[in-house]
Amino acid sequence: MKNRVLITGINIVSSLGFNIDQNWENLKNGVSGTDYIWTFDPAAHQTRISAMIKPEFEDYAAAFAKKRLLSQMTRPTRFGYICALEAVAKSGLDFNTLDKERVAGIFGIVNSGNSSIEIKNDPKNRIIKGMSNALPAWLSIHFGIEGPSYSVSCACSSSAYAAGIAFDLIKNGEADVVITGGADSIVNPEEIDGFNELFALSTNNDNPKKASRPFSLDRDGFVPGEGAGILIFESEEHALKRGAKVYAEVAGYALTSESYNIMAPVKDGEGMAKTMSSALKRSGVSENEITYINAHGTSTTLNDLYETMAIKKVFGERAKEICVTSSKSMLGHTIGAAGAVELGITALSISEGVITPTINYDNPDPELDLNYVPNKSIKKEINAAISNSFAFGGHNASIVLKKYQH
Numbered sequence: 001m002k003n004r005v006l007i008t009g010i011n012i013v014s015s016l017g018f019n020i021d022q023n024w025e026n027l028k029n030g031v032s033g034t035d036y037i038w039t040f041d042p043a044a045h046q047t048r049i050s051a052m053i054k055p056e057f058e059d060y061a062a063a064f065a066k067k068r069l070l071s072q073m074t075r076p077t078r079f080g081y082i083c084a085l086e087a088v089a090k091s092g093l094d095f096n097t098l099d100k101e102r103v104a105g106i107f108g109i110v111n112s113g114n115s116s117i118e119i120k121n122d123p124k125n126r127i128i129k130g131m132s133n134a135l136p137a138w139l140s141i142h143f144g145i146e147g148p149s150y151s152v153s154c155a156c157s158s159s160a161y162a163a164g165i166a167f168d169l170i171k172n173g174e175a176d177v178v179i180t181g182g183a184d185s186i187v188n189p190e191e192i193d194g195f196n197e198l199f200a201l202s203t204n205n206d207n208p209k210k211a212s213r214p215f216s217l218d219r220d221g222f223v224p225g226e227g228a229g230i231l232i233f234e235s236e237e238h239a240l241k242r243g244a245k246v247y248a249e250v251a252g253y254a255l256t257s258e259s260y261n262i263m264a265p266v267k268d269g270e271g272m273a274k275t276m277s278s279a280l281k282r283s284g285v286s287e288n289e290i291t292y293i294n295a296h297g298t299s300t301t302l303n304d305l306y307e308t309m310a311i312k313k314v315f316g317e318r319a320k321e322i323c324v325t326s327s328k329s330m331l332g333h334t335i336g337a338a339g340a341v342e343l344g345i346t347a348l349s350i351s352e353g354v355i356t357p358t359i360n361y362d363n364p365d366p367e368l369d370l371n372y373v374p375n376k377s378i379k380k381e382i383n384a385a386i387s388n389s390f391a392f393g394g395h396n397a398s399i400v401l402k403k404y405q406h
Contacts, residue, residue, distance in 0.1 A: 005170045006404060008244040009091030009232030010344040013083045013183075014331050015051035015225060018060045020090070024348055027356040028377045032209040032330055034223050037187060039117055047201040049208040050187045051225035051332030053079065072125045073134065076113035079228035080135045080183030080337075081142075087230040088143070092244060093177065095143050104147035104175045105136045106166045108158025108182030110336035115188035135183055147175050153336075156296075157255075158182055159229060160339025160389035160397035164253045166233045167399075176238040181344075184336035185226030192224065198263065200300060210360050214297040214326035215304050215372045217365040222298045225332025229340030231347070240406070248347040249404040251384070252283025258394030264302055265390060269310030272390055276314045279398035285384050287315050289402070290322060292355055292385040294346040297326025298333055303390065308368045323380065325373045329359045339389040343399055346387040350403050353381050 011019060015033025016026035026033075033051040042048035061070055061082045070078055088095075095103075114130040128134065133151050140149040148169065152162045159182025166180035186195070195201045202221040204211040212223040239246060256278060258271035265271055280287060295307055312319045327342050334341055349355050354377055361374035384402040391397075 003171050003173055004236035005167050005250040006234050006236055006239050007231055007247045007250060007347045008234045008239050009087045010247055010347055011083045011087035011090065011230045012227065012341055012344055013053060013079045014227035014334065014341065015053055016331060018057055019086055027327065027330060027345065028354055030330065030357045030359045030375055030377065032359060034208040034211050034332060036208060039187060040189060045189065045192050046196040046203050047192055048205045049211055049223060051223055052187055053226055071122065072128050073138065074113035074118050074129045076183045076185040076226065077134045077138070079226070080107065080181065080230070081138055083183070083228040084139050084179055084181065084230045087232060088179065091232045092242070093232065098177065100144050100146040102147055102176045103145050104166065104169050104178045105139050105145050105149040106162040106178060106180045107136050107151045108160065108162040108336045108339060109135060109151040110153055110155060110158055110184055113185050116190060117188045139179065154395040155391035155393055156333070156335055156338055157389040157391035157395045157397045158336040158339065160343065160399060161255060163231065163340060163343055163399060164255055164397060167250050167253060170233055170235050176235050178233040179230065180233055181228065181230035181340035182337040183228035184334055186224050186335055187226055195224070202299065212299050212329045212332055213360040214299040214329050214358055215308070215365060215368045216361055217363045219299045219301065219304060221300055222328065223332035225334040227331065227334045227337050227341060229337050229344050231340060231344055246404045247351040248401040251285050251400040251402045252279060253397065253399040254278035254282055256396045258396060260394050263392055265306050269306035269313065271394060271396055272307055272310035273313040275396040275398045276310065276386060276388070279386065279400050283400040285400050285402060287318065289384040290315070290386055291380065292349060292382045293322055293324045294342045294385065294387045295324050295326050296388045296390045297328055297358070299328065305367060307388065307390070308370055311370060320370055322371065323355050323373050324370045325356060325358045327356065339397060343387045346385050346401055350382045350385060350401055353379055355380050
């Protein structure tokens with residue numbers, strides 16, 4: 001159990017860009033990716049806004065894969081596929097030199113994205129498109145992965161759960177390299193209406209850029225987003241041998257079940273607090289070492305309140321010294337991709353010494369009084385950080401990262 005797990009590759013596809021460079025620049029500058037839904041006419045729906053990936057992504061994707069291959073994938077599967085190809089390329093991994101039996105692919109997938117919009121636009125390949133394991137399957141074929149390759153489904157925590165499994169595979173000596181992450185999109189009529197029925201989505205249609213308002217008094221639900229996040233996890237020995245760039249070390253994680261309610265978190269953030277405390281204990285990182293938390297931060301009434309309360313339970317008087325941000329203020333909620341996207345942002349923050357902001361923080365909630373890094377990014381050295389994911393069904397995940405020191 002001595003194997004250390006390092007992050008040697010990161011890529012993101014989102015409403016803020018098609019690759020990590022575009023995303024990181026926009027995240028640092030506090031840009032909102034929210035606009036009006038363009039893949040269907042949203043006029044009859046309560047929510048008509050979303051943080052969507054621009055249509056030019058299809059031209060971008062064509063530079064990485066043939067059109068015929070991409071046509072067999074749904075839109076979110078294409079996000080994940082292209083995101084992974086570029087993540088691997090930028091990491092410097094050469095699959096021709098790897099022991100492919102010691103390479104794995106673990107991904108968080110809530111659904112395949114084979115929605116009514118997808119079927120209407122292109123009804124062909126419906127079986128392949130409908131496979132929830134489509135992304136790991138396509139990537140294992142492309143790279144020749146011969147280790148475990150599969151998907152995990154735990155609602156909004158799916159790709160955080162996948163990252164935890166990826167960590168274990170390397171920590172236990174079962175793999176040298178794991179491609180992990182997730183891809184998702186709920187921007188279709190049935191899922192927009194479904195989440196509206198649960199009063200979960202923002203209906204601030206008149207001002208899309210200001211709609212996602214985590215931790216604010218006037219928050220009114222999350223903005224549906226879409227995208228993909230991919231990370232390369234690698235054993236320290238393997239990474240050092242090839243001279244890989246290291247963004248951060250994965251110190252440990254915790255997965256817990258609240259066993260409480262299909263939608264609402266346990267009152268006062270008790271379940272969230274237990275998850276963070278467990279992750280710290282398992283990682284060997286103390287509460288005093290944490291200086292940054294990339295919060296789940298959905299911009300819903302209960303999540304933001306209870307996550308704030310949970311942070312106070314875990315960190316006590318130190319809670320107000322910790323920078324707490326919500327990437328969803330800019331990216332919207334990317335559902336199955338959220339855990340990986342936000343873990344990637346956390347790793348970049350550690351590597352670059354920059355904490356991206358919580359934008360649209362213009363009307364503070366008196367009950368929520370932590371340092372949410374309002375509206376502008378800050379420079380700060382981060383030695384240890386937590387990335388949180390808390391999902392419908394009580395599926396909680398907290399992952400602890402720290403600055404890598406050889």
